[in-house]
Amino acid sequence: MEIKVRRIRNPKELPDDSQLGFGRIFTDHMFNMDYTRQKGWHNPRVEGYRAISMDPATMVLHYGQTIFEGLKAYRTDKGKIQLFRPDRNVARLNRSAKVVCIPEIDEAFVLEAITRLVQVEQKWVPSAPETSLYIRPTVVAMDPYLGVRPSDTYRFFIILSPVGAYYPEGFNPVKIWVTDQYVRAVRGGLGEAKTAANYAASLYGAEVAKKAGYTQVLWLDAIERRYIEEVGTMNILFVINGELITPPLNGSILPGITRDSVLTLARHWGIPVAERAIAIDEIITAHKNGALQEVFGSGTAAVISPVSHLAWKGDVITVGTGGVGPLAQKFYQAITDIQYGRTEDPFGWVVPVE
Ligand code: COI
Numbered sequence: 234m235e236i237k238v239r240r241i242r243n244p245k246e247l248p249d250d251s252q253l254g255f256g257r258i259f260t261d262h263m264f265n266m267d268y269t270r271q272k273g274w275h276n277p278r279v280e281g282y283r284a285i286s287m288d289p290a291t292m293v294l295h296y297g298q299t300i301f302e303g304l305k306a307y308r309t310d311k312g313k314i315q316l317f318r319p320d321r322n323v324a325r326l327n328r329s330a331k332v333v334c335i336p337e338i339d340e341a342f343v344l345e346a347i348t349r350l351v352q353v354e355q356k357w358v359p360s361a362p363e364t365s366l367y368i369r370p371t372v373v374a375m376d377p378y379l380g381v382r383p384s385d386t387y388r389f390f391i392i393l394s395p396v397g398a399y400y401p402e403g404f405n406p407v408k409i410w411v412t413d414q415y416v417r418a419v420r421g422g423l424g425e426a427k428t429a430a431n432y433a434a435s436l437y438g439a440e441v442a443k444k445a446g447y448t449q450v451l452w453l454d455a456i457e458r459r460y461i462e463e464v465g466t467m468n469i470l471f472v473i474n475g476e477l478i479t480p481p482l483n484g485s486i487l488p489g490i491t492r493d494s495v496l497t498l499a500r501h502w503g504i505p506v507a508e509r510a511i512a513i514d515e516i517i518t519a520h521k522n523g524a525l526q527e528v529f530g531s532g533t534a535a536v537i538s539p540v541s542h543l544a545w546k547g548d549v550i551t552v553g554t555g556g557v558g559p560l561a562q563k564f565y566q567a568i569t570d571i572q573y574g575r576t577e578d579p580f581g582w583v584v585p586v587e
Pocket of ligand 1: 466534535
């Protein structure tokens with residue numbers, strides 16, 4: 234399929250790179266493509282960024298049949314633009330699609346659409362330190378129908394947003410509230426898909442945590458409410474006695490690309506790695522014994538987010554010295570160095586946008 238490009242006449246003024254937050258500013262153009270049963274995916278186009286007009290009965294608004302992805306384009310010191318492991322995002326988009334009965338999209342074509350849009354918007358890729366152009370591919374169910382079933386029509390769109398740090402804390406450690414009262418996802422449900430419902434499910438708990446003075450929630454499993462799953466919207470990793478431990482991808486955890494990058498780097502560096510179930514009691518015991526060295530989240534938006542405090546059952550524990558741990562720092566540095574082209578890319582993770 235050929236992607237039609239219709240450039241707009243009146244581009245916006247570019248924002249100041251040093252003032253970027255996360256996800257509030259959008260570029261001049263977007264990618265759009267439609268799906269019907271008869272035509273399949275068709276009419277791919279890059280056109281002016283604009284509102285999507287929807288019938289109030291549109292299915293996505295009622296039943297949340299939608300999926301999305303999040304990846305970034307980085308500007309290197311030499312002014313070039315590159316993507317980080319975009320094939321992984323595109324593959325995950327299709328895995329998420331399956332979970333919520335959305336028709337798959339050809340992966341090579343999605344990659345082409347992302348690349349084409351970033352090429353058109355290249356001047357929007359910021360160059361201030363730690364900034365990037367966040368890419369948000371999204372599919373929404375478009376049938377105007379109130380019966381509960383998968384939609385017959387869809388819109389696939391991609392929007393772009395120049396971003397800085399995700400958390401106002403930046404790379405500084407965050408305080409986390411552990412809850413067994415609220416749950417994010419359950420095995421057999423939607424937890425491993427990047428779909429709106431998982432983020433909706435996280436809102437109430439996160440608000441309760443914020444009111445108590447914490448940045449985010451540490452989610453436990455929905456059945457026994459003991460085993461650690463995720464932190465906020467990120468995967469979570471622990472360093473205990475020099476071993477890097479993270480929960481396995483058991484069906485209710487999002488298979489994070491940054492998570493995979495951290496594990497790959499750790500193995501490459503010879504750090505012992507375990508993907509295994511880890512109970513909150515084990516963390517508390519490890520802390521009591523002086524074995525808990527580091528806790529950090531991993532995700533595309535924040536890359537690595539060190540955890541300084543964990544609040545659980547009325548106690549608050551301080552992780553390590555309460556600062557940024559050496560491994561969190563090392564992973565952050567190594568991953569961002571590859572993303573921004575400051576170092577060699579031994580794993581073939583970087584894809585240049587020519
Ligand atoms: C991430 O990239 O860590 C996320 O999942 C956050 C995103 C939903 C804004």
